[in-house]
Amino acid sequence: MTMTMESPVPRLALGPVLYYWSKEVLLDFYERVAASPVEIVYLGETVCSKRRALHSEEWLVLAERLSSAGKEVVLSTLALLEAESELKSLHRVCENGRFSVEANDMSAVRFLSEQGVPFVLGSGINIYNHRTLQFLAGLGAKRWVMPVELSAETLATIQAERPAGVETEVFVYGRLPLAYSARCFTARYHDLPKDDCRFRCLDDPEGLIVSTREGQAFLALNGIQTQSAQTCNLLPELNELQELKVDVLRISPQAEGTETVIESFAACLRGECDPLEAARAINATLPYGACDGYWRGQAGLLQVAEMA
């Protein structure tokens, strides 16, 4: 009798909310998340330190709530740190002593490695090869989120040399985080100075769409972050993700339909529905279409997989 080597089923993770939602909207959202089939939940403000929907203590209360609902909670840190106050908050998150932390800047990597606690490397940490991953694993990284511009082919090479005990997470659904700036593009749109932005990010729960003068939408402005207008959806690649031994699939929260997306991924992972059909149903709801170009080693905004 021959045994076939089955790849373990990847776990579903929900990335941090990248937008500025009010406290009520956030808490309501995470109540639904608590009941959803995601196993890992990343929590925290990663884009702008001025956004204070929840105070740090409130984030921790929410973390406990999700933890008691059976979720693995990871606290995500700010991606762009410039001010001393931001380093101080970062320090507090890294020293929370209860939950593990996702580092989104090398300052966080430094804090976490000095404490000798295992940590997650966010997709904004530039890991383009296994040597870099190996180095950071030596400092305590237990999981890395692949930079979103890398392809399946590159991932396969890195996976072949992946250090023991390190999990791989791939951003499989959501608007792609593409860039960070000192400038706040939302404030610029509203013709307000960044220091007096009046929290206008609250107006647009999925950011502001940028189109060419021919009406082709391609970017979304989310404060100091620039995202893709198209939604990355790698659900049709579920088999390949499993073959590549990806451990964790990250769904990035959107204002609409996140629970449905989580349900679809979970149902496909249980083998209850066809990934292509499920993806087709999701993509039909996306106002600016889906994309998978990066995964195929092409321009990120392209949709390469045939969905018809």
Next chain:
Amino acid sequence: MPIASAPSKPLELVCPAGNLPSLKTAVDHGADSVYIGFRNDTNARHFPGLNFDAKTAAQGIQYAHAKGRRVFVALNTFPQPSGWERWQRAVDQAADLGVDAVIAADISVLDYAHRHHPELPLHLSVQGSATNYEAIRFYHQHFGIRRVVLPRVLSLAQVRHVLEDSPVDLEVFGFGGLCIMVEGRCLLSSYVTGESPNMCGVCSPAKAVRWEETPRGLETRLGGLLIDRYTPDEPAGYPTLCKGRFTVADQTYYAIEEPTSLNTLELLPELQNMGIAAIKIEGRQRSPAYVTQVTQVWRAAIDACQRNPAAYTPKPEWLRELGKVSEGRQTTLGAYHRNWQ
């Protein structure tokens, strides 16, 4: 706070060179250091016809060293597994050539250089995205970097704050093309064209560009996307993705950034006084004429500022000269000036 009049350590002027004539003219016109790249994707200006092979690099280094100047090599892209040997070879080659520093960003490249060539000085490239002193401490602790080039996202007050706690010297951008995003963390180019600075050493690559005369005006496209459209009286610019005119809701405008260059001539006394080690001029892709002009102006400005910081003010002819070689013929203080943010 009044600017102290006691002269501090002179600011080092670091100039770009995309070829040997540019390197020579930079040295001749007063660059203290020149930075170059090799002819492949190991550096962030991987453009056709640009950069140095082993022979021209050796000639350039000899030329600069004979006049007491230094040469840095930028190896500041992020190797993907299949190309690792190119980066490894580039580090070895830089060490063999006797360059004065390697400017790197990727952890595997820094680690290799640090372990195999412990005598080779390392600078953290702007592509390393170190925007705070704790990140700088990380690279200093693990790879012994001696200098960091700061991303163009910090205000002057923030630069001063980083400097106070940085274990190494700081180099800041003084002039040239303005990246509006944190360098090393911008994927806009690959999102539209498939090629990014991190992976391929290019941003908005020329091969993805189209210029088209249409009844609506001159149109510039990148990867098929309309970046800008010009009326006959408007000067057209290269379609760098972040510098196009786009529509957001009801407005069509430069949604991300205007076509403009960074120019910090007026900040020189403050930069010198706070103890910045070096000023970097952007533009390895630019012509020897650009390098000549910009080097001349900045040499004169740094010398004047060094002689008498209290009396220093940028001369109108310097600003005119720099204006001529600026993108869109306009300049900005960029993020150094908080209101720009």
